[in-house]
Ligand SMILES: Nc1ncnc2c1ncn2[C@@H]1O[C@H](COP(=O)(O)OP(=O)(O)OP(=O)(O)O)[C@@H](O)[C@H]1O
């Protein structure tokens with residue numbers, strides 16, 4: 435298990451360790467930033483030596499052992515790099531951080547020889563609190579209590595596919611997972627896209643008494659409406675044109691196992707009724723058949739939309755909601771559990787390297803890289819992190835020892851927020867529609883909003899919109915975005 439790699443991990447805690455007893459050499463040709471760095475570092479208890487030129491720096495290092503060298507990138511030349519290489523060979527624990535005023539992606543142009551010796555790149559002005567944490571972790575100084583980094587629930591380490599977390603937020607969210615798994619009850623898993631809903635469903639299955647049975651996933655949003663019924667419940671031979679033979683549905687395939695109903699919020703209303711009946715009666719009727727087929731299936735449903743709101747909007751049946759929401763697991767978005775980010779990032783990186791057949795040892799993440807990763811929005815959550823790390827692993831030069839921010843930045847996803855129905859925010863007196871939203875979407879938004887306002891009452895909604903009930907019905911029936919409302 436790729437867990438014990440604390441050395442490269444910066445704890446995300448608010449307490450700042452001191453720098454007492456550390457000798458830090460700062461080299462910068464900008465007198466002002468040199469002074470500032472000196473004062474702030476000394477304020478944290480460090481013994482600070484300063485150098486304004488490369489020569490000064492070499493002199494200072496020849497006289498003193500330093501634990502950390504902070505050097506402006508502008509001062510780096512080949513002679514200096516050569517010197518530092520020797521210095522580090524003699525005193526391998528010394529950390530060399532390059533101070534840069536540039537954006538990290540510009541730093542990438544620096545020499546390969548430089549990249550091979552530096553421990554990290556740090557942006558000016560120096561954020562000393564952050565630096566102190568970075569240095570304390572890298573130098574293996576004792577951390578403040580409460581920052582243990584290897585809290586991974588033992589129960590989940592046995593599970594394949596690996597399911598990793600150590601954040602308090604996830605520990606809270608999954609506190610009752612064992613009991614939930616054992617109970618055999620219906621579970622509703624909620625969380626943003628990519629937060630790990632499916633993997634949690636698999637974990638529940640594997641930890642449950644049904645583990646030996648099948649785990650059958652079905653994505654209710656990805657299958658055309660006309661086919662979902664047959665997919666779920668199966669069909670008899672001749673039930674419709676093309677039904678040449680009897681086919682089992684997912685419910686039957688999942689017998690004695692777990693059926694995972696993904697994106698349950700996308701299930702059309704008429705099928706919701708049928709699903710409810712199946713869950714209640716524990717038998718299915720194949721399409722075109724009238725003999726009930728008994729089933730023994732545990733259902734886990736997942737949703738990224740707020741089902742309570744969907745119920746209010748008339749898009750989801752309240753009775754089905756209560757039938758599914760027996761036990762609940764809500765996965766927090768990745769941005770609310772930064773402690774999990776470096777753990778997952780390393781895991782995905784190593785997995786990608788292993789898949790590519792690259793021999794170990796694998797490069798480590800520099801502290802600044804971890805800081806960057808921990809502060810990105812991750813709208814696509816764990817999946818987005820996995821994709822980014824896979825791209826990084828694919829494109830990183832083979833001899834890279836450390837992964838710096840500039841290795842990551844080119845591979846981030848662009849979050850071009852396309853205005854969409856989801857980008858709309860309901861505010862106190864009205865709703866905000868982003869400029870540039872296409873007109874047909876604006877119309878759908880207004881219709882949805884009117885239906886929300888009137889609790890799904892179409893006559894009232896039509897009045898509110900100043901159109902006839904018939905027009906509203908037609909719009910609901912023909913607009914793809916509103917299609918589901920009309921069922
Ligand atoms: N805690 C975790 N440990 C390891 N891998 C994880 C974890 N959480 C998610 N993943 C991985 O991230 C990817 C996305 O997870 P998953 O498919 O479970 O998300 P989801 O919530 O179902 O997303 P969507 O709503 O888009 O369907 C998968 O490859 C999954 O294996």
Ligand SMILES: [Mg+2]
Pocket residue numbers: 631632696
């Ligand atoms: Mg999913």
